[in-house]
Amino acid sequence: MAKILMKGNEAVAEAAIRSGCRLYFAYPITPQSELIEYMARMMPKVNGVFLQAESEVAAINMVYGAAGCGKRVMTSSSSPGISLKMEGISYLAGAQLPCVIINVQRGGPGLGDIQPAQGDYFQATKGGGHGDYRLIVMAPSSVQEFADMASQAFDLADKYLNPVMILADGMLGQMMEPVEFKTPKTDAEIADMWLQHKSWCIQPNEDGDKKHHHEINSLEIDPVMLEKHVNKLYEKYAVIEKNELSFEKYNISDDNEILCVAWGTASRVVKSAINEVKAQGKSVGLIRPINVWPFPYEDLCKAIGPNVKKVYVFELNTGQMLDDVKIAVAGKVPVDFWGKVGGVVFTPAEIKEKLEQALKE
């Protein structure tokens, strides 16, 4: 299939539909509004359900209901709207329901602004909602990757019966790049995908035998039972931590004097700066976590070459992934951080300057 020039917001929506998503509930918010608009346009054409809920809270609870029926379901929002969904996300994780949640981040805290930011890393990877739970969190850095992640996210959600979040930002949502889509899933394939959930999901009880009914619940009032349940969740998370690490190595070599770590949009800018200092004969590498939970602690530590004098973290926040990098580096070399906030995005020239300073140190 030929490449199409498309905004990230539209590309991820199209990819979700092609992955078999037929249920989408959301409430509009900039900078992800093209996503909800695209769904409004396209869902009726595939006999899917598009519903603009009365609020983000309603939308995430509709996701809970639809996921409980074993169907591929998605919602999307931007930072303040994602905060509103957090209670529902905790319930989804507790009830082990598969679904995809997209956060096209904007500046915060509070209503903040509508420009790109990465301030929701903690919220996405360390909880956000209450209780001991984890989301699988994927962080795209291009429109193509954003689209590809939609199908990966649905597959992961189905595989682990867990909500998956795609953590993008306003720049990826608004930017256009060429994108190539996978062949859409057929109705038969979509029906097949549902069958894998038949053993637990809500469905018509055809034989009328009450023993055969399924319950979807996140309430377990007996502490001993809840302890068992939470431990079971943690066994699942341990498997995810082992199996689902994903990261990109960029210009990693034994010559590296600095090892950068950046994710999403920020990593694109860092790559440009690395190319520029490379032209001056300096070697700087980059590790880009593609999944930010689970985080590639060991692989990041292994990527620190013999000549690396500093690990340099660049984020569009005040240092959130920085904590995970420090855990990974474990004091092996110094870890430094530089970021921009409030929806201001750093430029390749600014990162280049930071790298040049650090190379001189």
Next chain:
Amino acid sequence: MTTEIICAGFGGQGVLTIGKFIAKVGMTEGKNVSWLPSYGPEMRGGTANVSTVVSDEEIASPIVSFPDILVALNQPSIDKFAPSIRPGGILILNTTMCPHGCKRDDIVQIAAPLSDIANEIGNPMVLNMLAIGVIIGKTGLIKYESMEADLTSYMKAKNPELLELNLKAIKRGIEIGKS
């Protein structure tokens, strides 16, 4: 090779569309492209700009610090972006809306009353097509034939007169770019 372009002007002058066509047509010619608009609380009459990158290699940052080409359709765009043009880079400026011009002598300046010429051609809205023509004429970044094919593919049936007007504007732009 990588070419980084910033197009800027008043909202409504069609600056985002200049970048969009460069990116779209660049893509059909097999190049890597990115298109990053300024977005936000902007409206017709406000300022708008777009960063477009066309490259033979994988595009790292879609954010442009130092453009190779700046298309400035009004004076505020020159004031804001002209200082960052790479030495030896190109400034395409619309003298109708840029009374003070640009003082730099280490860049190539192509100055023409593009808004007036658009009106002469018959529609102020072809201003952006003129600018695309100038880019094609000066740099050959994309081919006229690819641009024509793209416009024809969806405009010919719907509005053949507008198609002709657009193609005329592009051709006129190419002449300006070459002179």
